Amino acid sequence: MPHPNDPKLKSFVAVDPDSDFPIQNLPYGVFSSADGGARRVGVAIGDFVLDLAALDEAGLFKECVPRGVFANAALNPFMALGPDVWRAARVRISELLRHDNAELRDDTGLRNKALIRRNSVRLHLPFTVAGYTDFYSSREHATNVGIMFRGKDNALQPNWTHIPIGYNGRASTVVVSGTPFHRPCGQLKAPDAERPSFGPSRKLDFELEMGVVVGTPSAMGTRIGERDAADMIFGFTLLNDWSARDIQAWEYVPLGPFQAKAFATSIGPWVVASEALAPFRVPGPVQDPEPLPYLRQSEAGNYDIHLEVALRTAAAEKPAVIARTNFRHMYWSSVQQLVHHASSGCAMNVGDLLGSGTISGPTPDSFGSLLELSWNGTRPIALPNGERRTFFEDGDTLTIRGWCQGEGYRVGFGEVAGTILPART
Ligand code: MN
Numbered sequence: 141m142p143h144p145n146d147p148k149l150k151s152f153v154a155v156d157p158d159s160d161f162p163i164q165n166l167p168y169g170v171f172s173s174a175d176g177g178a179r180r181v182g183v184a185i186g187d188f189v190l191d192l193a194a195l196d197e198a199g200l201f202k203e204c205v206p207r208g209v210f211a212n213a214a215l216n217p218f219m220a221l222g223p224d225v226w227r228a229a230r231v232r233i234s235e236l237l238r239h240d241n242a243e244l245r246d247d248t249g250l251r252n253k254a255l256i257r258r259n260s261v262r263l264h265l266p267f268t269v270a271g272y273t274d275f276y277s278s279r280e281h282a283t284n285v286g287i288m289f290r291g292k293d294n295a296l297q298p299n300w301t302h303i304p305i306g307y308n309g310r311a312s313t314v315v316v317s318g319t320p321f322h323r324p325c326g327q328l329k330a331p332d333a334e335r336p337s338f339g340p341s342r343k344l345d346f347e348l349e350m351g352v353v354v355g356t357p358s359a360m361g362t363r364i365g366e367r368d369a370a371d372m373i374f375g376f377t378l379l380n381d382w383s384a385r386d387i388q389a390w391e392y393v394p395l396g397p398f399q400a401k402a403f404a405t406s407i408g409p410w411v412v413a414s415e416a417l418a419p420f421r422v423p424g425p426v427q428d429p430e431p432l433p434y435l436r437q438s439e440a441g442n443y444d445i446h447l448e449v450a451l452r453t454a455a456a457e458k459p460a461v462i463a464r465t466n467f468r469h470m471y472w473s474s475v476q477q478l479v480h481h482a483s484s485g486c487a488m489n490v491g492d493l494l495g496s497g498t499i500s501g502p503t504p505d506s507f508g509s510l511l512e513l514s515w516n517g518t519r520p521i522a523l524p525n526g527e528r529r530t531f532f533e534d535g536d537t538l539t540i541r542g543w544c545q546g547e548g549y550r551v552g553f554g555e556v557a558g559t560i561l562p563a564r565t
Contacts, residue, residue: 160552
């Protein structure tokens with residue numbers, strides 16, 4: 141049996157070389173028919189969604205997955221089964237989609253039922269978000285923000301190279317790509333203002349991040365090691381950690397962001413399995429000083445994921461790319477973040493979401509936020525249609541895309557998009 145990651149595999153479903161969803165990917169999502177109907181688990185293949193619940197009903201998973209687990213509105217019951225089942229299911233889905241396997245290919249009735257055009261379905265939040273934690277693990281991003289908020293000499297706090305810095309965010313406002321949200325209101329205080337006021341944020345921003353989806357739990361009071369953490373990570377998705385910089389600047393001392401990031405976090409509809417990303421693992425930057433023993437990694441912990449950010453204003457005919465970077469630049473890996481998260485005995489749950497932290501590269505066109513791209517509003521970004529932006533205006537849509545580039549194929553994440561509606565005042 142060939143490995144599902146084998147670059148030579150071909151599906152009987154036609155897939156363009158620049159599609160995000162070849163047979164080597166098989167990302168999981170939750171969908172329903174555009175005209176309603178029950179939510180269920182599917183995988184993306186080319187321009188289609190493969191309905192796993194329909195295949196299960198036809199008895200095609202009876203060797204590897206408990207009956208009914210894909211007839212759910214969330215991936216959580218499937219994720220809870222653990223990495224052996226994830227691997228077996230992926231092997232079976234790959235096998236069913238192969239060009240040389242007749243089981244599904246030649247069963248016209250089942251094929252018509254289970255392969256649904258992607259542009260005719262509704263994609264939903266792929267899992268129930270148990271908890272949301274956001275990290276701050278790009279050295280370039282932390283340095284840029286530190287320079288703007290505290291000056292060059294105190295840019296990186298002394299703890300930063302020792303701890304994957306994070307804060308507990310809100311799971312309640314994690315939404316799937318395409319969900320619009322209102323510009324948040326909050327307490328604002330300009331540096332020269334005597335007192336704070338309450339009103340719509342004027343410095344609404346995005347944060348380009350990857351989301352880690354925790355698939356299996358850890359018990360309260362236990363620590364986990366590198367191997368455990370790697371096994372617990374079900375997969376990755378695109379994540380936009382929308383941020384209100386003016387609210388943040390006033391509130392963040394001393395406990396970190398609160399309302400500045402609590403109003404919306406967007407994630408992609410597709411969760412790419414950790415296993416599908418394995419061919420694209422790369423070593424992260426050299427960590428100096430060496431991390432404490434519990435945070436040391438023996439395996440390459442980063443991923444070569446190309447990332448692209450595009451902005452479309454209400455007046456623009458098409459989106460304009462405003463940044464390009466790569467996930468490989470991150471200083472702290474997802475495994476290190478998860479190990480650290482549980483290091484006090486904090487219990488991790490099925491469906492916990494960890495934001496990687498804003499992914500900024502080394503050059504000004506690779507920054508993962510408007511805060512950095514416009515250098516806190518001092519260098520407006522010129523858009524192709526003549527408009528300029530420092531921070532978002534109402535009606536703006538931001539779209540993040542991400543993909544790993546293989547030889548002649550891509551393992552992609554699709555996109556995460558969101559549109560800003562006017563504040564509710
Ligand atoms: Mn963030």
